Amino acid sequence: MQRRRRAAESDLDLTGRLMEDMDPDLLHFLRTKVNSFVKWDLVRFFHENPHTTDTAENVARYAGRNVETIREELAELAEDGVLERNKLGDMVIYSLSSSPEVRKLLSQFVEASADREFRVKAIYHIVREAR
Amino acid sequence: MERVKTGIPGLDEMLSGGFLPQTANLVEGAPGTGKTTLGMQFIHHGIAACGEPGLILTFEQFPQQYYNDAARFGWDFRQMEEEGKLRVIMTSPEVTSADLEQVGGRIESLVKETGAKRILVDSLSHFERLDDDPARLRQITYAFINGLKREGLTAVLTRESHALLGEADQQEDKFAFLVDSYILLRYVEIESAVRKAILILKMRGSNHDKGIYQVEVTSRGIEVRSPFEGQEGIMSGSPRRMVDSFVEAFVRH
Numbered sequence: 238m239q240r241r242r243r244a245a246e247s248d249l250d251l252t253g254r255l256m257e258d259m260d261p262d263l264l265h266f267l268r269t270k271v272n273s274f275v276k277w278d279l280v281r282f283f284h285e286n287p288h289t290t291d292t293a294e295n296v297a298r299y300a301g302r303n304v305e306t307i308r309e310e311l312a313e314l315a316e317d318g319v320l321e322r323n324k325l326g327d328m329v330i331y332s333l334s335s336s337p338e339v340r341k342l343l344s345q346f347v348e349a350s351a352d353r354e355f356r357v358k359a360i361y362h363i364v365r366e367a368r
Numbered sequence: 369m370e371r372v373k374t375g376i377p378g379l380d381e382m383l384s385g386g387f388l389p390q391t392a393n394l395v396e397g398a399p400g401t402g403k404t405t406l407g408m409q410f411i412h413h414g415i416a417a418c419g420e421p422g423l424i425l426t427f428e429q430f431p432q433q434y435y436n437d438a439a440r441f442g443w444d445f446r447q448m449e450e451e452g453k454l455r456v457i458m459t460s461p462e463v464t465s466a467d468l469e470q471v472g473g474r475i476e477s478l479v480k481e482t483g484a485k486r487i488l489v490d491s492l493s494h495f496e497r498l499d500d501d502p503a504r505l506r507q508i509t510y511a512f513i514n515g516l517k518r519e520g521l522t523a524v525l526t527r528e529s530h531a532l533l534g535e536a537d538q539q540e541d542k543f544a545f546l547v548d549s550y551i552l553l554r555y556v557e558i559e560s561a562v563r564k565a566i567l568i569l570k571m572r573g574s575n576h577d578k579g580i581y582q583v584e585v586t587s588r589g590i591e592v593r594s595p596f597e598g599q600e601g602i603m604s605g606s607p608r609r610m611v612d613s614f615v616e617a618f619v620r621h
Contacts, residue, residue, distance in 0.1 A: 285432065286430065286431060288456065288474075290474050291463050292460070295460040299458065325466045328462070
């Protein structure tokens, strides 16, 4: 029991150490918005295709994912303000938030993701959150 | 009459100066014949030479693909996007069609934001999956084309042809009635070499060149070269020398 608690504490320490030199805004973005690999894929997709406005079915097709897998994640990203969710006729469509702040943060996140060290930290964080 | 120049050497001459403004112009051809390049060149020329911003509406390829393809010809589409003169929009036919039917939609906003005058739709073939009923499909496509015209855009719409060589089947004519001009790009086999041919099948409200010309994709983009001469059956994909046909018809019998 004690050993397990010590392991958990050590795990937290490691996470803390890994995250402490991360940009606070990016860390917040990662913790609160991009807390799954599917979301990571989706935000990268919308960053690379900033003018895309489409249904969950089509976004799934473009992103090479199953629509059932991404439907909930798209909705959460919209709730969190990363995406915009609108009705178009009888369709629900998603597009990247028009907020310059969100776009800037997303841009920083995607650029930072090009760095292996950042990716490792981000992956570690997501895996930990998923437990 | 005012013309919207494509900037493609030889094509503007075939079109009697260029497309008519606010028209829908279909470019059909097999994969690799240069449909998308023709469309990109039309967009690039508008921005670089005529001060007319443009939109690229893609239903299949990612914007990155257009940046890369354009760069091969020395066209910096990414820079043009950064300058607000171009928008490459990846979307679907169903969303675009619905969007064009509402006031203040995405396309309308982008046209206002960029001042776009030209659009490349790549490709119209994707509309075919929207409805199995030909009449309904025609209605949807007609509404889409009218929506583009309403926004004041001159459009190049590409369309895949399934026939690599030879004449396309009759099914492929279903969009031809909806557009203002209809350009065909075809592979033709002449003396054991495959070349590309261009032909303007129709141009509503304007005269146009009826000849079949050779076309080449160079490092500068598409260039229309000399007409095919002394041959017939070019669009069948396997032309014959006219003298052979004459001999067959009149001498051998």
